[in-house]
Amino acid sequence: MTESSASSAFADKFETLLRSRRATRVFDSAALPEPQVTRLLELSLEAPSGFNLQSRAIVRIDDPAVRAEVARAAGGQRQVIEAPLLLAFVGEPSGWREGGSLLADANLASGLWDTATAAERVAKMTDFQRKREEAGLSREFAIRDAMIAASFAMVTATALGWASSPMTGFDEQAVKEAIGAGETDIVVALLLAVGKPGENPPHPGRFPVEQRVYADRYRG
Numbered sequence: 001m002t003e004s005s006a007s008s009a010f011a012d013k014f015e016t017l018l019r020s021r022r023a024t025r026v027f028d029s030a031a032l033p034e035p036q037v038t039r040l041l042e043l044s045l046e047a048p049s050g051f052n053l054q055s056r057a058i059v060r061i062d063d064p065a066v067r068a069e070v071a072r073a074a075g076g077q078r079q080v081i082e083a084p085l086l087l088a089f090v091g092e093p094s095g096w097r098e099g100g101s102l103l104a105d106a107n108l109a110s111g112l113w114d115t116a117t118a119a120e121r122v123a124k125m126t127d128f129q130r131k132r133e134e135a136g137l138s139r140e141f142a143i144r145d146a147m148i149a150a151s152f153a154m155v156t157a158t159a160l161g162w163a164s165s166p167m168t169g170f171d172e173q174a175v176k177e178a179i180g181a182g183e184t185d186i187v188v189a190l191l192l193a194v195g196k197p198g199e200n201p202p203h204p205g206r207f208p209v210e211q212r213v214y215a216d217r218y219r220g
């Protein structure tokens with residue numbers, strides 16, 4: 001196989017994967033193999049984030065009591081209780097306050113940055129994030145970072161032969177309280193139930209590309 005036919009075969013497979021992912025609300029309750037769950041979590045965190053500050057996190061919710069509280073907060077959606085894996089993707093609007101120095105420490109240790117670069121980058125990103133905060137935009141940007149990680153999780157789950165159920169239908173403060181973050185400013189961007197599918201939902205359709213892609217001017 002040539003390099004270009006191998007990459008085209010990979011693209012075909014990837015296309016099949018993306019097109020076959022379905023929001024699934026019925027799961028087989030069998031536990032997922034732990035090494036694959038770890039893989040899913042690691043690959044979710046491969047998602048990019050602004051300045052690579054990584055101000056997003058995943059809360060894995062296993063405790064049945066916490067699950068029950070989250071399910072109540074999510075209007076009783078069955079997948080919250082029944083899926084073998086439940087993840088909350090959270091954004092950290094204030095993450096930049098410690099993120100800059102955490103990133104500098106990691107990048108100095110790995111040799112990616114020297115001391116001067118670290119000082120310059122941290123000063124720049126701190127200034128940028130402070131202005132965002134003054135403009136009241138930190139929460140919005142934290143959601144963006146968390147959602148990209150959640151997208152990576154959905155695609156990875158499909159690749160592992162699992163299904164997932166993305167959810168924003170929940171009382172955010174109640175979910176925060178359930179996961180012990182009621183007093184913080186974190187944002188719960190998405191709940192994601194994951195497991196082997198117990199149903200096979202049909203493709204719900206998408207509007208044609210011509211209807212949703214514009215050249216140069218929005219709806220121009």
Ligand SMILES: Cc1cc2nc3c(=O)[nH]c(=O)nc-3n(C[C@H](O)[C@H](O)[C@H](O)COP(=O)(O)O)c2cc1C
Pocket residue numbers: 021022023024025077166167168169170201203204
């Ligand atoms: C941001 C977001 C929030 C969603 N919230 C819920 C939810 O709370 N409950 C639910 O059953 N499905 C939820 N969904 C699933 C959508 O209804 C589903 O993705 C959509 O109908 C398209 O179907 P598909 O994912 O199979 O292509 C959500 C999806 C997204 C992307």
